[in-house]
């Protein structure tokens with residue numbers, strides 16, 4: 325399959341590398357020139373479960389991709405949420421009427437932006453448990469296993485979704501068809517929305533957040549707000565299931581000692597966060613459905629304040 329990875333940071337590099345190793349025709353598209361130059365000069369260098377490997381994949385700046393002759397069967401979107409519109413504009417001329425577009429970003433509601441650029445029947449949404457970390461331009465660290473759930477947005481595109489699943493599984497990406505992707509996207513966003521922003525504001529790891537005597541009350545309120553917004557759209561979220569997953573993340577034996585990606589983005593790397601596409605979406609949809617969302621609102625405003633204080637916004 326001819327595949328464009330649109331957003332070749334940590335996750336795009338993982339997917340690009342694994343798909344290329346499975347003999348798919350892959351190009352990486354990104355906005356970070358130093359990263360692109362390093363990949364084109366030295367190959368994409370990976371620590372792949374402890375083994376050092378180099379994969380020679382073509383990489384292009386999104387500003388020059390329109391000039392490239394590559395007719396993609398599949399585009400996998402893997403920008404950060406705030407970079408999505410600019411990437412979709414950059415790759416627009418490479419999409420033909422059958423190009424399928426799979427969005428694997430974290431967060432909620434990306435389809436509302438994607439459908440401005442991509443015919444509805446070509447949009448597929450997914451949720452992934454794979455992880456990845458960039459170690460510098462052209463260098464990526466890939467450890468552990470993961471999975472992907474995905475589904476077509478438009479009715480009648482189930483076969484196309486299954487073709488994407490097969491292509492991903494040729495690369496051992498452990499994909500499966502989901503009949504309820506919006507529910508799993510909301511569940512993951514709810515878990516992230518309950519932990520990431522709080523750890524970032526409190527500057528603590530997940531175990532320390534869980535050890536705070538206030539955590540249960542705050543998290544329960546945030547989860548209630550996600551559930552109310554999901555249910556206004558007929559999306560089911562099970563509170564006990566979400567709370568069980570959040571509590572299991574507090575355990576230092578699982579990921580408790582980990583600092584969430586939002587913390588790493590803002591505190592470690594002084595980069596903008598994805599808060600507007602996690603808790604911020606709940607606030608926007610709350611206004612639309614006239615549902616009060618004070619905890620998500622306050623958390624979103626606190627993160628924006630911190631972005632300003634740290635000179636990132």
Ligand code: NAD
Nearest residue numbers: 333334335336354355356402403404405429430454455456
């Ligand atoms: P990323 O930050 O690694 O990359 C996103 C973009 O930022 C890329 O264009 C990348 O080139 C650029 N970038 C990264 N470091 C940079 C630097 N130092 N200077 C300039 N530009 C830089 O993002 P990601 O972790 O691949 O995440 C993509 C999406 O996948 C997000 O929605 C994220 O929430 C989601 N996600 C990430 C993981 C993970 O383990 N990283 C897991 C699941 C989902």
